[in-house]
Amino acid sequence: MNTTATGFQPAIMARRASEQAIGFLIQQGLENADCLSLAAGFVDLQTLPVQLVKDASAKLLADAACGKRILQYGTTAGPEELRSVFRDYLAELEDHSDKATNLPLGQIMLTTGSQQLLALASQAIFDEGDICLVAAPTYFVYLGVLDGVGANTIPVKTDSDGMCPEALDAMLQQLADDGQLHKVKMVYVVSYHDNPAGISLSNERRPRLMEVVKKWSRDHHIYILEDAAYRELQYDGPDMPSLWSFDDAASNGGREHVILALTFSKSFSPGVRVGMGVLPQELIKPVSDLKGNEDFGSTHLSQNIVAEVLKQGTYRTHVTGLLKSYQLKRDAMLAAAEEFFSDIDGVSWLRPNGGLYVWMSLPESIETGFKSALFERATSVDKVMYVPGELCYPSAWKERPKNQMRLSFGVLNPEDIRESMKRLAAAVKSVAAKQA
Ligand SMILES: Cc1ncc(COP(=O)(O)O)c(C=O)c1O
Known part of the structure; x- marks a missing residue:
């Protein structure tokens, strides 16, 4: 975004903001609204304290x-x-x-x-x-x-x-x-x-x-x-x-x-x-x-x-209830990772004690970025979306890994978490098979 259609040249702060991951991610979320989203960093809708x-x-x-x-x-x-x-x-x-x-x-x-x-x-x-x-x-x-x-x-x-x-x-x-x-x-x-x-x-x-x-x-x-x-x-x-x-x-x-x-x-x-x-x-x-x-x-x-x-x-009472709900989701995601990914060579993930995310690494040959074969396959065929891990490293860092994903368990219910992990594993297997 250097100059807009009207010829307006945004100031440097705005130009820098236009190249940030959050903007790309929101755009991808809009474009792939029909996907189950493991990308959204939102909190659980059901437990919000109305x-x-x-x-x-x-x-x-x-x-x-x-x-x-x-x-x-x-x-x-x-x-x-x-x-x-x-x-x-x-x-x-x-x-x-x-x-x-x-x-x-x-x-x-x-x-x-x-x-x-x-x-x-x-x-x-x-x-x-x-x-x-x-x-x-x-x-x-x-x-x-x-x-x-x-x-x-x-x-x-x-x-x-x-x-x-x-x-x-x-x-x-x-x-x-x-x-x-x-x-x-x-x-x-x-x-x-x-x-x-x-x-x-x-x-x-x-x-x-x-x-x-x-x-x-x-x-x-x-x-x-x-x-x-x-x-x-x-x-x-x-x-x-x-x-x-x-x-x-x-x-x-x-x-x-x-x-x-x-x-x-x-x-x-x-x-x-x-x-x-x-x-x-x-x-x-x-x-x-x-x-x-x-x-x-x-x-x-x-x-x-x-x-x-x-x-x-x-x-305090609210937080106690919230933890139970998130723990079930975290466990659902870890169980689904075990069920659908453990037979894929070179895949590993971390078990978090808290938070909203599971971090997964794929074999180095399988890139996860917005322009990768995996992202394309996951969003257009399997209808599931994730956050490409490379966004989480400074963009100027040449050695940044390109084969990781952030998977959020905050928003979806346990059944949809399982379904989206199943879809994601199918996408990974399909890309791996094409490389073989
Ligand atoms: C690590 C981290 N810090 C800070 C924030 C900002 O959240 P908020 O401004 O809603 O407190 C977030 C939101 O996702 C986050 O993940």
């Missing part, structure tokens, strides 16, 4: 004075009394640690989903040509945000335990040797059941990753953006403390490294779209200034609805 939102809204609006206050603008970071409720929520997640319980409210910002915090923090931190180190694969929409701010995105070796601290250390050493260390501003990690691969950073790696970042922050500050979007969607596996909990400013000359991004989109409702950020002290002003320019406060009504269900305890 009654809870109705009850909370009715309560909030029952009193006219309270209703009018809520239907007015809030404040840029969200009103203090609401942030205090969200701090209690954080304290609950963080096992009532002193760090969470006593967190200054000024460090909490209520945002429009966590996506807004990812964008604002990136605008506050990156100048053109600065470097962000990311897990490989990673959340592709954030790769677009990084492109938008002109950051240079470098992948770091990642396995089923998350980003490798040794690989991060080696990458930072290499960048230091190349005289590029001063440009490294951030490490981005989706720490729980990530999008796209369902991988969590292991408990053993969390403090080590923190140490590596501290070690290389000698002369300038390197942040960790901890994206904990799927923190609450955990079905089994060990409890995992946040990376944020290891960010001990007291033992680090008052310096904080972690920006924590949380959201109620996955655990409650993306339509309500409330996110919560925790910012290191020195980022409060720049991020607030940017948010002031953008919207001077996220939707006040939504923030009040979430605060209300948190206070009533109905949020």
Whole structure:
């Protein structure tokens, strides 16, 4: 998209946004609307909390004075009394640690989903040509945000335990040797059941990753953006403390490294779209200034609805029910993978303890991209769609694998999950047979 039909030349930010994966994916979704979709990253329709939102809204609006206050603008970071409720929520997640319980409210910002915090923090931190180190694969929409701010995105070796601290250390050493260390501003990690691969950073790696970042922050500050979007969607596996909990400013000359991004989109409702950020002290002003320019406060009504269900305890009950439903879907997808893919040579997949995705690798000869024979066959003959894995790596990275898929179990019911996996296996077998 360089020039439109009317001769309008969009500005650089818009031109960069036009080449992003999310746009291609939405387009493909529209073009293949007759397919069963393992691509959509949407949450489960059946468990969305209609009654809870109705009850909370009715309560909030029952009193006219309270209703009018809520239907007015809030404040840029969200009103203090609401942030205090969200701090209690954080304290609950963080096992009532002193760090969470006593967190200054000024460090909490209520945002429009966590996506807004990812964008604002990136605008506050990156100048053109600065470097962000990311897990490989990673959340592709954030790769677009990084492109938008002109950051240079470098992948770091990642396995089923998350980003490798040794690989991060080696990458930072290499960048230091190349005289590029001063440009490294951030490490981005989706720490729980990530999008796209369902991988969590292991408990053993969390403090080590923190140490590596501290070690290389000698002369300038390197942040960790901890994206904990799927923190609450955990079905089994060990409890995992946040990376944020290891960010001990007291033992680090008052310096904080972690920006924590949380959201109620996955655990409650993306339509309500409330996110919560925790910012290191020195980022409060720049991020607030940017948010002031953008919207001077996220939707006040939504923030009040979430605060209300948190206070009533109905949020917690809702999440408990949600986990049961997602666990059934996750198990349905894993069972279908076993049933339909285990007899195909060179196919493997990861078993996630939470989140919404199963990550599958095919033999190297079978590419999965939008222009691949597999995508064509799956969408036009077998009528099933997935997210090509290559979207989840920086596009400039020449070695990025092209034989992987993100399969989402969030939207479909267990029967349709099985049916779509059956169709996908048929597509893979057909392409494999043609290659043989
Ligand atoms: C890893 C990750 N981070 C952040 C988001 C943003 O979600 P929201 O803005 O609704 O909180 C998503 C949404 O899919 C995600 O997968």
